[in-house]
Amino acid sequence: MKKRIEPFSIGGLFLAILLLIYGCDGPDCAPPECSLPKAPPASHSTGDSGGLIVTDLSGSMRGFARPNSVQLYIVHNALERAVRNAMASIEPGGRISRCYLGRELDCNANISLEAMDRASTYSEPESRLDLFMRRSGAGDSGEDPIDPYRIAVLITDGMQARASSSSAPGPCLAGADPDCIAYLLTERIQQGYGVWLAVLLLPFRGQYFAERPVTPSDWQRIQAHISQLVQDPYFQGITFRVLRPGPTSYTFQGVRPLLVLALSKDKQLGRTFVREFSRQLRSGHVTRPDDAIYTMELAPLDVRPGLITNVSLDSPEFLDQVQPIHGERGDGFYDYLIECDHSAEATFTIEWEQREGIEAIPDGSRLRWELVPSDEGNLPTDRLLISGPVGGQFKAQLSTHLLKEGCYARCYILQARLEIDPQASPFWMHLHADNMIDAPERLYGLKNLVQTVLENTVRRPFKTDILRFRVERK
Numbered sequence: 032m033k034k035r036i037e038p039f040s041i042g043g044l045f046l047a048i049l050l051l052i053y054g055c056d057g058p059d060c061a062p063p064e065c066s067l068p069k070a071p072p073a074s075h076s077t078g079d080s081g082g083l084i085v086t087d088l089s090g091s092m093r094g095f096a097r098p099n100s101v102q103l104y105i106v107h108n109a110l111e112r113a114v115r116n117a118m119a120s121i122e123p124g125g126r127i128s129r130c131y132l133g134r135e136l137d138c139n140a141n142i143s144l145e146a147m148d149r150a151s152t153y154s155e156p157e158s159r160l161d162l163f164m165r166r167s168g169a170g171d172s173g174e175d176p177i178d179p180y181r182i183a184v185l186i187t188d189g190m191q192a193r194a195s196s197s198s199a200p201g202p203c204l205a206g207a208d209p210d211c212i213a214y215l216l217t218e219r220i221q222q223g224y225g226v227w228l229a230v231l232l233l234p235f236r237g238q239y240f241a242e243r244p245v246t247p248s249d250w251q252r253i254q255a256h257i258s259q260l261v262q263d264p265y266f267q268g269i270t271f272r273v274l275r276p277g278p279t280s281y282t283f284q285g286v287r288p289l290l291v292l293a294l295s296k297d298k299q300l301g302r303t304f305v306r307e308f309s310r311q312l313r314s315g316h317v318t319r320p321d322d323a324i325y326t327m328e329l330a331p332l333d334v335r336p337g338l339i340t341n342v343s344l345d346s347p348e349f350l351d352q353v354q355p356i357h358g359e360r361g362d363g364f365y366d367y368l369i370e371c372d373h374s375a376e377a378t379f380t381i382e383w384e385q386r387e388g389i390e391a392i393p394d395g396s397r398l399r400w401e402l403v404p405s406d407e408g409n410l411p412t413d414r415l416l417i418s419g420p421v422g423g424q425f426k427a428q429l430s431t432h433l434l435k436e437g438c439y440a441r442c443y444i445l446q447a448r449l450e451i452d453p454q455a456s457p458f459w460m461h462l463h464a465d466n467m468i469d470a471p472e473r474l475y476g477l478k479n480l481v482q483t484v485l486e487n488t489v490r491r492p493f494k495t496d497i498l499r500f501r502v503e504r505k
Contacts, residue, residue: 060438063407065364065497067444079296081126082114083180086147087187088131089158094237094287095188096150102233102317103147106289109311110184111144117304118181121297125181132187136162136176150237160187160207164215164294182295182304189290190476192242192467209476213483219294220330220488225301227293228481229308230462230474232323234269235287240280241468249468250275256469260285269319271472286319288462288474298331302391325394325458329481330488333391334398334447336495339365341382342427349377353429356503364442364497370505371431381417381425381498383445393485395457398447402498408441415500417443427500434504445496449489451482 086107095103111127118125130138133155146152163176163185177183191206202214216226245253253273260271271285291308295301305326318324342358342365344350352375357368371377381402392398402425404412414434419425463478464470 060503062366062438062440062499062501063409063442065405065407065442065499067363067494067497079179079181080122081128081180082118083128083130083177083183084110084114085130085132085136085163085176085183085185086142087158087160087185088133088153088155089188090153090155090238091158091240092153092188093150094235094239094283095233095289096148096153097234097236100234101148104144105315105317106186106231106233106312107144107147109308109315110186110291112311113304113308114182114184116307117300121300122181128180130163130176132158132160132163132185134159138176157191158187158207160185160190161203161211161215164212164219177294181297182293182300184294184304185290185292187290187292188287189474190480192475209479210483212476213480216292216294216329216480216484217487220484223296224294225296225298225331226329226484227295227301227305227326228329228459229291229293229305229324229326230288230458230477231291231312231318231325232286232288232320232472233317234285234319235471236284237282238276238280239283239287239471242279243467244278245275245281245468250281252469253281257285260472265320266472267320283471286323286472288472290474290477298333302328325462327393327459327481328391329393329484332393332449332488332493333389334449334493334495335385335388335390337383337385337400337445337447338496339381339383339445339498341380342367342498342500343380343382344369345378345380349375353377357501361499364499366499366501368501368503369429370503371429372505373431373434373436375429375431377429379427379429381419381427382423383420383425383496384423392449393457393481395452395455395459395481396449396485396489397452397455399450400445400447401492402443402445405442405444405497408439408499410439410441410500410502412441414439414502415441429502431502431504434502436504438501438503440499440501443498443500444494445498446492446494448492449485451485 114127130136131140134157190212191208203211257271257273260266269286274282276282293301293304309324309326312324344355353369353371355369400420402417414430416428417425459477459481462473464473464475467475
């Protein structure tokens with residue numbers, strides 16, 4: 032008589048699956064090594080020296096060069112002083128080179144600072160801003176215009192409008208519009224450059240170029256907008272006036288923005304330049320209103336480091352299931368060890384704080400902190416669920432159900448993510464213009480430029496500390 036074979040039970044099948052998931056043997060007690068990725072070394076060419084200042088000489092700049100005014104001299108003098116002061120600790124007396132931008136990038140012209148206030152200096156029909164930022168091999172000459180310098184600075188009255196009839200499929204094929212400049216800045220950031228931006232409002236009286244025909248309905252909107260500016264408390268004491276002399280331009284009196292972009296592979300140098308330029312300019316009292324200078328860092332950005340300071344079991348009633356054994360800072364991380372039984376359920380409080388340090392985050396953004404599991408360790412991620420933070424605390428919910436006897440651990444990374452704050456009203460939104468016609472006191476495409484660059488910059492989180500959570504299941 033044949034022996035009867037018992038069918039495989041559902042319970043046996045479930046047990047087999049669990050063994051496959053959690054292993055047949057208990058894990059060993061060698062905890063994983065937890066470490067943060069090391070920051071890449073500062074990128075410098077041995078040939079880096081001096082600074083470069085590039086000035087837009089397009090005809091649209093003429094209105095800043097007013098009779099008997101020295102405001103552009105003061106601005107350019109502030110640029111030079113800021114570059115020198117920024118380089119003082121690493122290259123005292125470093126040479127400052129000057130180039131001028133129109134249809135070509137001209138580094139041979141010799142134009143004095145005094146000539147910056149002469150309208151005749153600004154005679155170029157257009158300004159190819161992309162020539163300043165194109166990386167090596169991408170320009171007509173095949174040379175990188177900024178690579179030989181510690182810091183390169185561009186000053187301009189704005190970007191080109193993308194032609195409505197353009198069908199150019201890629202960046203910069205339709206001119207140096209905001210999409211093009213954002214693309215080139217992002218490329219530079221990927222090469223290791225930091226990028227800093229300043230916008231300043233200066234008195235202006237002259238021709239404003241709309242870059243397309245101004246229709247009667249356009250003109251009505253312009254006049255209505257100027258009437259609103261006259262009543263705006265921010266512009267108190269500033270005279271605004273428009274006259275319509277031509278089909279694609281009009282005479283404007285009031286204030287207009289200048290855009291300054293600085294690029295450097297040395298973030299300390301770039302930050303010092305921006306601080307110095309702002310300080311020098313404020314002491315020159317040329318902006319209108321007096322405080323109308325705005326600065327921000329677009330890359331690399333920094334946050335004050337967060338540090339885990341304590342982990343504790345929330346309630347004494349858990350002590351019959353969970354016993355804390357060890358909790359202290361180790362070599363670059365916080366190490367926490369508990370012993371528990373086969374069906375422990377417990378909640379922990381993880382305390383953290385931000386330490387002193389440099390924080391460079393853009394105006395209009397916010398930090399979101401999180402504690403996330405890394406790939407290092409064997410503690411299943413669904414056994415320890417982390418929420419928060421609320422204030423200076425995260426909450427962690429532990430369940431050891433289905434864990435076999437043995438040692439488990441996982442590293443959790445404390446990191447900050449930057450995101451655009453939808454509730455904020457940063458200067459780069461207030462000073463942004465959607466087109467080149469309606470609002471001459473604003474900068475066309477500023478919001479598009481900033482948002483596009485930031486979206487690429489803030490993708491990587493700022494990892495600042497690690498919690499190693501260890502469980503010995505008895």
